[in-house]
Amino acid sequence: MKKRESRTLRTRVVWCAAGLAATALVSPLAAQVPAKADLVVRNGPIYTMADEQSRVEAFAVRDGRYVFRGSNTEVMAYVGPDTQILDLHGTQMAMPGINDVHMHPLDGAYEDLYACNMAPNLPLPAVLARVADCVQRAEPGDWIVGAAWGSGLIPEVSTADALAALDKVSGAHPVVLRDDSFHNRWVNSEVMRRVGITAESISPPGSEIVKDAASGAPSGLLKEFPAFLAVMKQIPPRTPERQTQAAIAAGKTLNAFGITGAQDAFDSEAILKIWHQVDREHGLPFHMVASLSAMPPEHPGDRTGIDLVDVRDQYRSANVRPAFAKLFLDGVPPARTAKFLAPYLPDHQHGNNYSGEAKYTLEQLTDLLTALDKRGVPVKMHATGDGSVRLALDAIEAVRKRNGPDGPQHQIAHASFIAPDDIPRFAQLDVVADISPMLWFPSGIHMAIASVIGKARADLFFPVKSLVQAGALVAGGSDWPAGQPTANPWIGIEGLVTRKDPMGIFPGALWAKQAVDLPTALRIYTRNSAEAMGLGQETGSIEVGKSADFIVLDQDILQLPVEQIHTVMPQRTFFKGKQVHARPEGS
Incomplete structure (x- = not known):
């Protein structure tokens, strides 16, 4: 826990120091007349997700980055003849764009x-x-x-x-x-x-x-x-033309929901080529962090695993960061392919004492993680059963001893079932809890899980509040199109707060004591996810120096009845200071 907090503190100090240094280089007269902004947003409420000045009235953007945040009066010093002014009229709300840590x-x-x-x-x-x-x-x-x-x-x-x-x-x-x-x-x-x-x-x-x-x-x-x-x-391969259209459409879909950053949870070399090409030719309207596959390649000649990691920089572009590797430690509970500590319910095929199988031994996983960790490559590990979560934590603990404690911040993806003794280990080992998909409320998948491990165990699903209280970095995602048929993050945000199905299809609440408050849920989906993706110094909060990735809502979400959060649709979405989505009038 102390290690992760110190890393976060270092990040904050860097930004504060950068701001002070910039001020020191400006003459007293020039400091009174700041360079004019491209865009000023004023007359908030503005929810910054920052530790200091969490609510402000206004901010200014120049060259795609925040250059000021503060009061309506102060921001007017940044207004020139060419400055665009967006007035929130005291009723609309601005906040950082959503970052989804796990989707396809x-x-x-x-x-x-x-x-x-x-x-x-x-x-x-x-x-x-x-x-x-x-x-x-x-x-x-x-x-x-x-x-x-x-x-x-x-x-x-x-x-x-x-x-x-x-x-x-x-x-x-x-x-x-x-x-x-x-x-x-x-x-x-x-x-x-x-x-x-x-x-x-x-x-x-x-x-x-x-x-x-x-x-x-x-x-x-x-x-x-x-x-x-x-x-x-x-299956006949997807044509390049269709793949390109899908990548462009993905950006439009994400921006419409207010998403300005996403981690693709599984990237073959073929997928990585598409993202790289579309970003260079069209410009992606969101930060795209890639998770490089270690699975056998679908396409002949495609590299995978360490071989793909070692050439990842050739696919780096303005908005594409091939930063992570992706490993699967187990499968999914409904198929009895997740690895648990206790057995599944008996069935004719597996008998009475089957708890699933992991895809790696501890030694195999430790060796692979050690090699990636030494390269500075963070790893997203799919682990849905409490047995595979423990395997991941044990391997990371061994890697920290081999390579030292300051290696990259690895992720355990889904982490749906966690043994109580393992919850504090996330913070102790500087491991991200990637809590996706958006199923921390009753759902069809939850019912399917209950049918194979029993309702009592199945209800102990996604201990989000316990992770937060233990100091873990908890990040949120959708797993779109798996887990949920939509990328809509507001369904997930409401579910984190209520632990109830926002759509009303499935009754009841799922482990209600693991609900978190709305500010925590919003932080999980903005600043936390940005930090988890390695973008904490670039985006996730409205702070001077960061990329101007923000959304405008038609009302203050903190004043909205919690049961209506899933209906939220951003009025506008901005990426690097440019508007990339505007909701049609009357919709």
Whole structure:
């Protein structure tokens, strides 16, 4: 804990020192007549997310950065003939842009534009009806690629009868449907024929080709990446034109929700090339931090793991930072592929004492983390079970002893279940709790988890308040399009405060004592996420010297009834001092 606080303190001192140094270089006369600003925002409320001057009336922007914050009177010294003035009229509110620490924006935008999308709470008959509708609109030979069926359907789609129903609505088309966890695929018989999956097929390590319990025939359900890698290679590749359009659309979608910074949680070299190209040719309207894949490559010739990390700088551009590596330590609880400390509920396949399997031993993970840590590369580790969270913490502790305590700030992604004794270790080891997806309220995924570990254990989900109180750096994300079909951060922010489903689909509250107050939730989604992504000195708060990434809301969110937070939509979004989104009048 002391180590993380000292790092944060150093950051604050750097900014304060920079401001003092700048003042010292200006003559007394010049200090009274500051250079004019490009933009002045005044007549707040303005919520800065800074430790000092957390609320101000006004700020000024020049060359894409904040140059002043303070009172309405003082800011007028920065107004010249060419200064744009944005008056909040005392009712609108400005605050830093949202930073999402965990999402898959290219996939999300691509699926919105081109896939057979469906809501994750649909029952199986509705999923089949959606596939039938997509088949009707498809051209001969098209693959039907869709998302996202709810992982609570895993038992239903694990049977020969469900496969027969999928085949019936598929026509002659290959069909691949992703679940809401992103870790499983349900495919039809035509796909299995093309990739050679039969009753004799053996599941690759770390995955499962699920077979019908009665007949032993494959059901079409493929759990975890190794099981469906061959399928993904068969799907016709996304064209460069569509990928480019998806990347551009992602920026528009994020800006509309007020997002000005995002960490892509999984970047193959192919994805990284798209982000780099679009940023150079069009300019991304948000900070994009990449997490470089250590998985086997989907595309021949693509580098992965350490090989990709070592060439990451060739993909760096103005708004793209290939900073992180990405490791998967386990799968997801509904598929029984998450690693727990205690066993799952008994089933016919795994017996009475199965607690899941991690993808690394402690020695393997420690060696890999040591190599990345020594290179200064922070690592985002997917870990959903309390067993894999402990594995991550144990490995980081070993790495701190090998490489020293001042290495990069690693992330444990999702961290949905954490043993009580492990909660204080996040701060002690300077580890970020990446609490995504936005499921800290009752949901279909939570119900699916309860069906495999029991409701009592499943309800101990996302101990957010305990992490905050223990001094951990807690950062928020959506996991869009996994976990949630939308990138909307306001759903997640409300859920953090109420622990209830903002959309009202699922009743009740989930571990209500882990709710946090609204200022804490906003900080988690702004300054904390920026710091977690390595952007703490660049964005996340309205402070002199930082990038002018901010949003304007039509009212003071701190005065809004908490049950209405999910309805918030920014009126304007600014990135590097330029307006990148304006909400249409009357919408």
